[in-house]
Amino acid sequence: MVAAALAEAITYPAVGAELDIEHVSHAFDIDGAVLPVLEDVSLAIKPGEFVALLGPSGCGKSTLLRLVAGLEKPRSGVLREDDIRINGPHPSRVVVFQDPTLFPWRSVWDNVALGLEAQGILKSQRQRVDTAIDLVGLSAFRKAYPHQLSGGMAQRVALARALVNDPKVLILDEPLGKLDSLTRITMQAEIVSLWQRKGFTTLLVTHDAEEALFLANRVIVLSDRPARVKADVKVDRPYPRHRGDPYLADLRRQILGLLGLDATW
Amino acid sequence: MSTYSVSDASAAAGQAAAGVSPGWLEKLRSGGYGAGLATGAAWLAFGASCLYWEDLGDWSRTNGVAIGAFLIAALALLGTLGADFLGGAGVALRRRAPWLVALGSFLTLWEIATAKFGWLPLPFFPPPQAIVEVYTDDLPKLFNSVIASVKLQLGGYIIGAAIGFLTGVSIGWSQKVGYWVHPVLRFIGPLPATAWLPFAFFTFPSSWSASTFLIALATGFPVTVLTWSGVASVPNAYYDVARTLGAKPSFLVLKVAIPAALPHVFVGLFMGLGSSFAVLVVAEMIGVKAGLGWYLQWAQGWAAYANMYAALIVMSLLCSGAITVLFKTRDRLLVWQKGVVKW
Numbered sequence: 001m002v003a004a005a006l007a008e009a010i011t012y013p014a015v016g017a018e019l020d021i022e023h024v025s026h027a028f029d030i031d032g033a034v035l036p037v038l039e040d041v042s043l044a045i046k047p048g049e050f051v052a053l054l055g056p057s058g059c060g061k062s063t064l065l066r067l068v069a070g071l072e073k074p075r076s077g078v079l080r081e082d083d084i085r086i087n088g089p090h091p092s093r094v095v096v097f098q099d100p101t102l103f104p105w106r107s108v109w110d111n112v113a114l115g116l117e118a119q120g121i122l123k124s125q126r127q128r129v130d131t132a133i134d135l136v137g138l139s140a141f142r143k144a145y146p147h148q149l150s151g152g153m154a155q156r157v158a159l160a161r162a163l164v165n166d167p168k169v170l171i172l173d174e175p176l177g178k179l180d181s182l183t184r185i186t187m188q189a190e191i192v193s194l195w196q197r198k199g200f201t202t203l204l205v206t207h208d209a210e211e212a213l214f215l216a217n218r219v220i221v222l223s224d225r226p227a228r229v230k231a232d233v234k235v236d237r238p239y240p241r242h243r244g245d246p247y248l249a250d251l252r253r254q255i256l257g258l259l260g261l262d263a264t265w
Numbered sequence: 266m267s268t269y270s271v272s273d274a275s276a277a278a279g280q281a282a283a284g285v286s287p288g289w290l291e292k293l294r295s296g297g298y299g300a301g302l303a304t305g306a307a308w309l310a311f312g313a314s315c316l317y318w319e320d321l322g323d324w325s326r327t328n329g330v331a332i333g334a335f336l337i338a339a340l341a342l343l344g345t346l347g348a349d350f351l352g353g354a355g356v357a358l359r360r361r362a363p364w365l366v367a368l369g370s371f372l373t374l375w376e377i378a379t380a381k382f383g384w385l386p387l388p389f390f391p392p393p394q395a396i397v398e399v400y401t402d403d404l405p406k407l408f409n410s411v412i413a414s415v416k417l418q419l420g421g422y423i424i425g426a427a428i429g430f431l432t433g434v435s436i437g438w439s440q441k442v443g444y445w446v447h448p449v450l451r452f453i454g455p456l457p458a459t460a461w462l463p464f465a466f467f468t469f470p471s472s473w474s475a476s477t478f479l480i481a482l483a484t485g486f487p488v489t490v491l492t493w494s495g496v497a498s499v500p501n502a503y504y505d506v507a508r509t510l511g512a513k514p515s516f517l518v519l520k521v522a523i524p525a526a527l528p529h530v531f532v533g534l535f536m537g538l539g540s541s542f543a544v545l546v547v548a549e550m551i552g553v554k555a556g557l558g559w560y561l562q563w564a565q566g567w568a569a570y571a572n573m574y575a576a577l578i579v580m581s582l583l584c585s586g587a588i589t590v591l592f593k594t595r596d597r598l599l600v601w602q603k604g605v606v607k608w
């Protein structure tokens with residue numbers, strides 16, 4: 001019901017963008033030593049695709065997302081959005097970071113309004129903020145400050161702050177990691193229904209193979225640092241999916257095997 | 266209702282009992298009126314001490330002070346009985362009652378030790394009525410001094426705070442500006458502003474502009490440094506968030522860096538206020554022939570010690586008032602983060 005309200009309020013039909021990641025390598029300098037983080041990563045992501053990135057902790061998933069967002073430039077290789085080279089951040093590619101990083105001096109409403117305000121379109125689009133807050137179920141907390149929210153609520157505000165911009169590419173860095181399992185399941189369903197309706201391209205980092213399989217068209221399994229693409233698994237299953245689906249369970253076993261876990265699960 | 270003091274708790278206990286018998290009677294028994302009664306007693310004692318013994322010296326306001334003390338005693342007693350009907354004022358009165366007791370007792374002792382028995386050497390320790398006499402008889406001069414001080418302080422402080430804030434934001438934001446300003450700041454900043462006094466007084470066209478400069482300098486340094494460190498310590502994640510949402514550099518400065526740095530800025534403003542008070546008083550004593558600093562100097566020169574104490578009391582009220590205003594502003598602006606510096 002809230003989802004329908006959002007569809008009404010956001011009148012711009014957003015179409016997902018195509019993403020091309022071509023031979024991207026990246027490294028960091030730590031105390032003079034070079035730490036390679038990404039090694040020759042290539043991915044072609046079709047418009048509107050839902051891609052999940054799975055990989056061991058510290059392998060470079062967040063780094064890859066930062067490159068796609070344009071917050072950092074790769075040491076080598078090229079990233080393109082709709083055939084245009086990514087040179088810096090752009091509101092068509094919105095990130096939900098691993099930490100909610102809400103601005104503590106802004107109320108929930110003002111935090112969600114951030115993107116519209118930065119782009120100078122807040123005045124005419126205020127109802128989009130309200131709808132986004134409704135969508136994540138925080139209408140009662142519009143005026144609250146971030147220190148008055150729980151961790152999960154803060155993460156939901158961060159999600160609303162991204163969605164309100166109607167992005168072409170939604171970049172999610174473990175956005176549900178801090179939620180309780182109940183809210184998590186609800187939010188997963190919300191993300192799928194939103195993605196289906198809006199058609200944005202989604203790039204999701206998660207630790208949870210089951211979550212990846214429940215949500216994504218494609219699961220990319222990354223190796224240990226420096227990250228390489230280890231496997232590219234198509235999840236050819238209609239939505240809404242069922243968690244007990246034996247096909248998904250099978251894929252899950254495969255993926256966990258790739259991640260180095262024995263198939264005893 | 267407030268939950269901070271013991272007297273509140275006892276008041277609440279009294280109120281709880283009020284259902285049984287008349288509230289005031291119950292409270293009288295349980296000692297809930299203790300602080301109020303003690304306040305009345307202390308101020309009665311002060312008034313009585315004024316009248317009971319002969320003054321050692323020739324002070325014209327002794328009777329007036331006594332009447333004032335009795336009035337306060339009467340108000341305290343009335344206030345105690347009526348506190349329940351006074352709402353917020355009643356609660357405030359109750360909370361301050363212990364202090365009123367202490368003040369009344371202190372004044373009684375002071376009165377006896379100075380005006381009545383001369384235990385403290387007299388010209389240096391004037392009795393309360395001598396100070397009251399200053400407020401009634403020398404009011405115009407004192408008032409003009411206050412106006413002069415406030416004007417000078419406000420002008421210098423606002424200029425210094427504004428320049429300090431802008432400088433701090435610039436060096437926090439731009440490495441180029443930082444490259445040039447930082448060494449200058451390192452070199453000049455730690456110098457006490459009063460060290461510039463001789464320079465300022467012969468370089469500036471008037472002693473007033475010289476003092477304004479000094480006060481601005483004393484304010485500007487801490488405000489600059491703290492604004493700068495505030496801006497520099499803004500987590501990069503904030504900028505990342507804003508940039509991915511389409512923020513331009515001006516937005517990053519105005520809507521991210523500055524609000525995030527504001528708690529630091531207020532610490533700087535607070536420190537600047539303290540050091541600028543010191544400069545104000547010195548500048549007034551040495552250069553400007555007006556203001557409370559000058560009044561103090563003048564009073565000391567004429568051995569008018571009562572005037573000196575009177576001016577000191579006014580000065581401390583002004584300074585603490587200024588800080589209160591600053592902190593109220595901060596609490597209003599930073600509702601999201603209360604109590605960085607306690608006052």
Ligand SMILES: Nc1ncnc2c1ncn2[C@@H]1O[C@H](COP(=O)(O)OP(=O)(O)OP(=O)(O)O)[C@@H](O)[C@H]1O
Nearest residue numbers: 028029030037056057058059060061062063064098
């Ligand atoms: N700004 C940086 N400077 C130096 N090293 C960095 C920086 N950012 C990340 N790294 C290093 O790069 C590696 C990959 O980090 P990244 O945050 O991409 O991991 P991740 O896959 O997202 O891990 P997790 O699942 O735990 O979030 C880590 O070893 C980290 O130490």
Ligand SMILES: [Mg+2]
Nearest residue numbers: 061062098173
């Ligand atoms: Mg990460």
